[in-house]
Amino acid sequence: MPTASLNGDIITSWESFHxxxxxxxxxxxxxxxxMSAWIDCLSYLRDEDGMxxxxxxxNEILNIEVLHSEKLRQHAAEIIEELEFCIxxxxxxxxxxxxxxxxKLTLR
Incomplete structure (x- = not known):
C-alpha cells in the first residue's frame, strides 16, 4: 500500500498544511x-489526471499517515478534524x- 507521510511536527497552520x-x-x-482543491487533487487517484x-x-489504497499527530492536534486540531472529514x-x-x-488516514 503506498503511503504519503505528512509531518505533523511542522504543520502549525493551514498555510504549513498546504x-x-x-x-x-x-x-x-x-x-x-x-481544502476544496485538496479534495479535487485526491479524488481521481486511479485516473491519469496528473493532480x-x-x-x-x-483496488489499491493510499495510506495518508500523519506523523507526530499529537503535536499537530495541540497546534491545530481543526486540521485533523478537517482531514478526517475530507478523506x-x-x-x-x-x-x-x-x-x-x-x-486511509493513519495518525501516528
Whole structure:
C-alpha cells in the first residue's frame, strides 16, 4: 500500500498544511491551497489526471499517515478534524463512481 507521510511536527497552520501537502502529494503548481482543491487533487487517484504524484491501481489504497499527530492536534486540531472529514468525503466520491475507497488516514 503506498503511503504519503505528512509531518505533523511542522504543520502549525493551514498555510504549513498546504505547503506540506503540495510537497508530499506532488500537487501541481496551480494547486489552490484550500481544502476544496485538496479534495479535487485526491479524488481521481486511479485516473491519469496528473493532480498528484500517486497513481493507484484498481483496488489499491493510499495510506495518508500523519506523523507526530499529537503535536499537530495541540497546534491545530481543526486540521485533523478537517482531514478526517475530507478523506471520508473523497471515499464517498469513489463509492459514488462504483469504486472502492482510495484513502486511509493513519495518525501516528
Amino acid at each position: 505547503n506540506e501537502s503540495a510537497k508530499v502529494f506532488g500537487f501541481p503548481e496551480f494547486y489552490g491551497r484550500n 498528484s504524484k500517486f497513481r493507484l491501481k484498481e 471520508s468525503a473523497i471515499n464517498e466520491r469513489y463509492d459514488d463512481y462504483g469504486e472502492k475507497p482510495a484513502l
